[in-house]
Amino acid sequence: MSDVTIAANWLFQHLDDPDIAIADCRFALMQPELGRQQYESGHIPGAYYFDLNQDLSSPVQRHGGRHPLPDVDQFSAKLSAMGITPSTLVIAYDDSRFGFAARFWWLLRYLGHDRVVVLDGGFSNWKNSGYPSTTIEPAVKPGQFTPQIRTDWIVDIEAVKAKKDSPNVALIDSREPERYRGEREPIDPIAGHIPGAVNYPWQFATDDRGFLKTSDDRWSAFESKDEILVYCGSGVTACVNLLALTAAGCDRAKLYPGSWSDWCSYQV
Template sequence: MDLIVSKKWLLARMYEPDLVIVDCRFELGRPTAGQEAFAQSHIPGAIYLDLEVDLSSPVSTHGGRHPLPDPDVLAKRLSQAGISNNSRIVAYDDQGGMYASRLWWLLRWLGHDSVYVMDEGFSAWKDGGYPITDAQPTIIPASFVPNLRHDMLADMNKVKQSLSNPGVLLVDSRDASRYAGEQEPIDAKAGHIPGAINSFWKQVSDDSGAWKSDQLLSSQFSRLTEAMDKGQEAIIYCGSGVSACPNVLALHKLGYSQVKLYAGSWSDWISYEENPVATGEE
């Protein structure tokens, strides 16, 4: 089954008992905006999980702006939200799939495969005349037991070791100007990890906000997939480990499940003063 599901697919199955719909809307700089949007209207039966409250650990010296949540803490939160190891989860947001993809990655990291992202997002659902509600869902707690996939993750030391390893390809998922170090609106230093190539995460979608076909994605990621076909390893990062997730998801769609996420990403990398920084193109 495809990892991206259509609005029609979800409409046909939204009341099936093992399906859990998760609203992941969030806005950087406005931390309550997603919760407020959910309270106003959401897909019927959906629960809300917040990027910074539920899907990240508190910020500290290292780990980036959105550190990975503790697996046991996240599993407990998923259980409270009614998600079990037998649940099918469909995540959505209204930000191009960035936050929904974060939940997708986290669940895969916890060993759960039955997780999908709804194409296009909430505004397309609403504008398409699909049902919405402001009713708070009734949540029946469940039991979610994590089974961590450590091989999905790269830490700072792994990335640092890769700088001198031609068998590892680093991919920066931020927009071209941040990658090149021309501007940096969020983090303390501008630039990218030396040797990284750039593949802006928003390019997984077309101009309408729908995910591109596998054929288009395959063409777009050809440099990366050709490297992996030859046995190279790929590590994907962004600013804080969130917007890299759509790129990881796209590669999974194409059958490249061995790709790793550098969860701390650029904001973790620059928290170590000694780490080198590159600017311009690679």
């Protein structure tokens, strides 16, 4: 176990531990029903399913981006129903190189629960390692998740505008390079990036098998910065970079939850 990841063999050995809770976060942006279907076809025993649109986000409004942060009370109720208490170690996984599990990981920490990690290698590595899966959905458990929101962990569009040109602030765009450069934009109405942002694609945090890179010196350039602001298309995959920054010893970066989709909403 590291500060942010856990190995499949460790989880297998602790599946029956009452202080463990597991979240299946598999999802596909272009096929919103796929993650749930994959979960129903087979998941890690004891895992509860969390849908990006239904559980890890709130309804879309005119502003706020494509995946606004979830309603705290509703999200906390679902966390309680999977048995989470302050002592629970929560493990999140997906099959997208942390693309959705990191959103869950960040949300729990944002709400004050630091005992959360992601499964290194994701569900594919779990299956390839010969570990079991099941189609049985776990029952509701008695838990008590009490959120303690870290309001200083996020920034809105006005804060980004005010800080982005400061030499002491780093603004990181986590999207693919061609989206950052404005050469391709498959989702949002406007292509390009926030002026002043540098591009650090979220996929570079893992290898092609979905394991967190153990030596990642990409972040050393930001050691002298007073603030690090991170965004992506809608505040989801930016959380992979936040996870990688935490693994590298930098735990002060902030998320712009609305991200590029919120920025765009004020220009169309």
